Amino acid sequence: MRKTVVISILCSAIALLSFTVKKQLLFTIPEGWPKPVYDFKKNPLTEQKIEIGRRLFYDPILSRDSTTSCNSCHLQYTAFTHVDHRLSHGIDNRIGTRNSPALVNLAWSKLFMWDGAVNHLDVQALAPIANHDEMDESLEHVIKKLQATSTYPALFYEAFGDSVITGEVVLKSISQFMLTLVSANAKYDKVKRGEDTFSVKEAKGYALFQKNCASCHAEPLFTNMQFENNGLPLDDSLKDIGRMKITRNAADSLKFKVPTLRNIEFSQPYMHDGRFKNLSQVLNHYIMGVSHSSTLNPRLQKGVYLSGNEKTELVAFLLTLTDKEFLYNTKFSYSKK
Numbered sequence: 564m565r566k567t568v569v570i571s572i573l574c575s576a577i578a579l580l581s582f583t584v585k586k587q588l589l590f591t592i593p594e595g596w597p598k599p600v601y602d603f604k605k606n607p608l609t610e611q612k613i614e615i616g617r618r619l620f621y622d623p624i625l626s627r628d629s630t631t632s633c634n635s636c637h638l639q640y641t642a643f644t645h646v647d648h649r650l651s652h653g654i655d656n657r658i659g660t661r662n663s664p665a666l667v668n669l670a671w672s673k674l675f676m677w678d679g680a681v682n683h684l685d686v687q688a689l690a691p692i693a694n695h696d697e698m699d700e701s702l703e704h705v706i707k708k709l710q711a712t713s714t715y716p717a718l719f720y721e722a723f724g725d726s727v728i729t730g731e732v733v734l735k736s737i738s739q740f741m742l743t744l745v746s747a748n749a750k751y752d753k754v755k756r757g758e759d760t761f762s763v764k765e766a767k768g769y770a771l772f773q774k775n776c777a778s779c780h781a782e783p784l785f786t787n788m789q790f791e792n793n794g795l796p797l798d799d800s801l802k803d804i805g806r807m808k809i810t811r812n813a814a815d816s817l818k819f820k821v822p823t824l825r826n827i828e829f830s831q832p833y834m835h836d837g838r839f840k841n842l843s844q845v846l847n848h849y850i851m852g853v854s855h856s857s858t859l860n861p862r863l864q865k866g867v868y869l870s871g872n873e874k875t876e877l878v879a880f881l882l883t884l885t886d887k888e889f890l891y892n893t894k895f896s897y898s899k900k
């Protein structure tokens with residue numbers, strides 16, 4: 564009898580350990596990184612929910628005419644953004660007003676979109692779904708379409724214990740998938756872990772980065788998650804005032820969310836309106852193209868000075884932020900199953 568009880572306790576302990584390890588594998592905080600701001604207790608990750616989120620991410624059913632998916636503007640091989648045009652394209656070939664941001668390391672972000680219009684990842688997907696120039700659809704109608712399919716009710720039942728689909732579980736499933744989009748295994752990361760070393764050129768570029776860029780593009784996320792005016796002149800056609808559009812505070816004029824530099828090699832075009840096609844143009848902006856205004860980041864008031872060789876060295880460092888394991892990880896890819 565005692566032997567049976569001991570075996571039962573051991574089996575329970577092993578099952579609990581297995582569950583804990585499995586749960587950790589679904590989302591692991593990289594070594595040396597800060598604690599995520601996302602509250603996982605309110606939306607615990609499971610394989611089933613993540614899989615639904617992945618399906619929804621690649622499913623054009625989210626758009627009014629079922630032609631446009633999240634993936635249409637956020638392609639994995641280009642750091643989960645688009646590269647073939649400056650501004651996002653939606654249904655009926657409508658053109659949006661901003662370049663799509665890269666989707667990566669979202670668990671560490673409190674505000675989303677270039678202007679911080681969305682304050683929680685669990686509702687972020689609602690913005691492109693409802694946007695006239697993107698998916699032009701209502702969440703209510705999305706639910707009706709999903710409920711009418713032969714696959715989704717069963718998937719939601721398996722994941723949530725109920726085949727009746729709601730807006731909350733749809734949005735939480737999408738956010739579960741996006742939470743898994745963690746990029747933390749670039750050459751830079753390997754150097755920090757002592758598994759690799761920078762070349763001479765990369766090391767010089769890293770020193771230049773720390774001197775000129777790190778205050779806004781803070782390691783290890785390579786963004787400070789803040790909104791900054793980096794001296795971009797106001798676009799004549801879009802006239803995008805950035806964060807001020809949301810806060811109505813003049814102090815936020817021309818401020819946009821600082822994007823991560825991770826996988827920047829593949830995420831062109833650059834800036835909120837995609838005005839720069841390559842990294843050379845980006846650096847030239849900071850060297851000789853900064854437009855001065857009352858809200859300009861103070862560190863840019865005196866400009867950035869880089870020689871031709873230093874520009875090459877800085878770009879060499881930025882290329883060490885490319886995480887090919889992330890870009891080609893099949894866990895994040897379209898699945899036919």
